[in-house]
Amino acid sequence: MQTTPSLDAAFAALADPTRRAILARLMEGEATVQDLARPFDISQPAISRHLKVLADAGLIETRVEGSARPRKLNPEAVQALWDWLGQYHALWEARYNRLDDVLATLQTEEETPK
Amino acid sequence: MTAQTLVTDGETDVVVTRQFAAPPQAVYRAHTDPALIQWCMLGPDGWSMPVCISDARPGGDIRFEWSDGQGNGFHLTGNYLDLTLHSRIRHVERMHLPDPTPDNHVDTRFDTAPGGTLLTMRMSLPDTATRTAMLATGMEQGMEASYARLEALVGKKA
Numbered sequence: 001m002q003t004t005p006s007l008d009a010a011f012a013a014l015a016d017p018t019r020r021a022i023l024a025r026l027m028e029g030e031a032t033v034q035d036l037a038r039p040f041d042i043s044q045p046a047i048s049r050h051l052k053v054l055a056d057a058g059l060i061e062t063r064v065e066g067s068a069r070p071r072k073l074n075p076e077a078v079q080a081l082w083d084w085l086g087q088y089h090a091l092w093e094a095r096y097n098r099l100d101d102v103l104a105t106l107q108t109e110e111e112t113p114k
Numbered sequence: 115m116t117a118q119t120l121v122t123d124g125e126t127d128v129v130v131t132r133q134f135a136a137p138p139q140a141v142y143r144a145h146t147d148p149a150l151i152q153w154c155m156l157g158p159d160g161w162s163m164p165v166c167i168s169d170a171r172p173g174g175d176i177r178f179e180w181s182d183g184q185g186n187g188f189h190l191t192g193n194y195l196d197l198t199l200h201s202r203i204r205h206v207e208r209m210h211l212p213d214p215t216p217d218n219h220v221d222t223r224f225d226t227a228p229g230g231t232l233l234t235m236r237m238s239l240p241d242t243a244t245r246t247a248m249l250a251t252g253m254e255q256g257m258e259a260s261y262a263r264l265e266a267l268v269g270k271k272a
Contacts (some may be wrong), residue, residue, distance in 0.1 A: 011249070085122075089118065095154050095156050096154075099134065099144050
């Protein structure tokens with residue numbers, strides 16, 4: 001069944017540093033829960049709870065392979081999230097580039113003896 | 115040298131940082147002087163800000179109106195909460211599309227940094243849903259178009 005990634009859930013899922021680290025790890029390739037738990041000083045149930053939040057947000061998926069259940073990124077959902085953030089980033093970038101020009105002008109005005 | 119960062123923080127905040135090659139006094143002025151705000155605060159491509167009110171004192175009004183010159187427009191209203199000259203501005207703002215969006219509390223800091231100023235702007239929204247809506251509307255094609263696009267995207271995902 002295709003999960004329904006909600007933007008709110010996705011942004012909320014990204015609010016936690018452990019979950020961001022898990023996503024960063026999964027960007028390198030799929031991993032088991034044990035692999036994902038290793039770098040963190042927290043219990044496996046705690047990691048499983050984080051994985052559930054990420055899965056509910058549609059950001060990761062579970063692949064079934066015999067008895068193994070490796071987790072992997074849902075690239076489409078991650079990309080969608082990235083695009084939205086990027087668009088907002090670009091708006092502020094354009095404004096601040098403009099501000100650079102204004103500041104350069106102000107600087108010149110101040111340096112000109114009155 | 116002027117790399118911008120934009121990250122979400124916690125459930126409701128967005129934090130933008132940017133370095134400027136000018137002292138905090140100048141960057142602060144560009145954030146409060148209506149003529150400079152009008153020039154910097156871009157709307158969608160091809161749009162301008164014909165009306166800019168910025169009464170930079172506690173309780174003072176903020177009103178930015180964007181127009182495409184063909185009768186289409188949207189605006190932002192708000193109020194300054196408190197200001198520390200050349201160092202910090204706290205204000206609240208909302209977009210009108212035309213219904214007002216929930217209040218966005220903005221805390222802007224101007225810190226001296228090597229070569230100029232480090233600007234840190236923290237936007238605090240009332241909830242995660244509002245933050246998501248704000249992030250998803252880049253404004254570059256007009257807010258209504260952005261909302262329509264967001265709905266289409268969310269609809270497609272569902």
